[in-house]
Amino acid sequence: MIGLLDTATYAYSYGMVSAMPQHLDDITYARLTGSLNLDSAIAELMKTHYEKQIKGAISKGENLEEIEKAVVSHYFEVCNAVINTFPTDVRNSSKTILLDEFDIGNLKRVLRALKSKSVSRNGKNTDEILAECIEGNIKDEILKEIANTEFKSAVDKIRNLGFEIEGENLFDIENSLDINLIRKWAIAAEKVKVIEKFVKKRIDALNLKAVIRMKILGIDADNFIKKTSQGAYLNFEILNEINAAQISKDNLDAIHGILTGTPYENLFAQVFEEFKRTKSLDMFELGIESAAASPAVILNPISLEYVITYLRKMWFDVRNMRVLLVGKKYGVNNEEIKKMMIL
Structure with missing residues (x-):
């Protein structure tokens, strides 16, 4: 019965996002990153459903900040319009x-x-x-x-x-900020149960990134695990198992076995393979973010979780456009730009 009520409640919201332009695809991203310079990148963006926002920004003068502001503003307008149907x-x-x-x-x-x-x-x-x-x-x-x-x-x-901030160095402070966010989300999920699945999967991603980051840097994650909250599929037992595993920048193989039986077993496989090649912790964390936002782990598409995931993936497009434009402005090569994107 609850599932039917959820479907009825969010059918309009689902219909709204389904009627919206879908996210930028791999072919579009290939054209964008392959642009020769900033002007050609802007020309390629004009061929996407962000044409109106780009044209409006250019009419004020070819200012990169105006273009960034226009696409970010559009994102928040869409967010507010969709969320106001809840x-x-x-x-x-x-x-x-x-x-x-x-x-x-x-x-x-x-x-x-x-x-x-x-x-x-x-x-x-x-x-x-x-x-x-x-x-x-x-x-x-x-x-x-x-x-x-x-x-x-x-x-x-x-x-x-x-x-609540613990420690004096930047690493400890950033971990404290993550814990603050996780705790706040956990409280929100308790208050509004219908949002729980989305929130707890986001907590899974934050916990996994934090524990693996600490392991790779040779730091015991025990204190972090004691202070964080459990997510949807990565309980304290799994987080402690990752913390106890033999993991290094050169060998993350143990993690795949620990994730066996969770929806992340295959979802993050490509992320781990890519890390073996790049050894980039920043790229690894971006990969986790991207994979965690996949609709593959959403059981009911006509749901709040699906709608919010759409908005989150839309933000990835906006973020990627900002990375692309700044990269092209400063002559960053295409491969480096792609590495900084969440695809």
């Missing part, structure tokens, strides 16, 4: 969950930039740092206040926002 309690939780992740990403960007500046003294200025941030729940003026200080003061300001 029941009120689910609507508020969905917005919070989607935007909370941007907040954590923004705080990490600010802290990394400030840490880099404290080491080299030649880092980005406040405006440059904020230009890389995405609209979230934390207001722009608060982010600016955090970015317009030095590293230790920024950490204190983040604590004053209600985040």
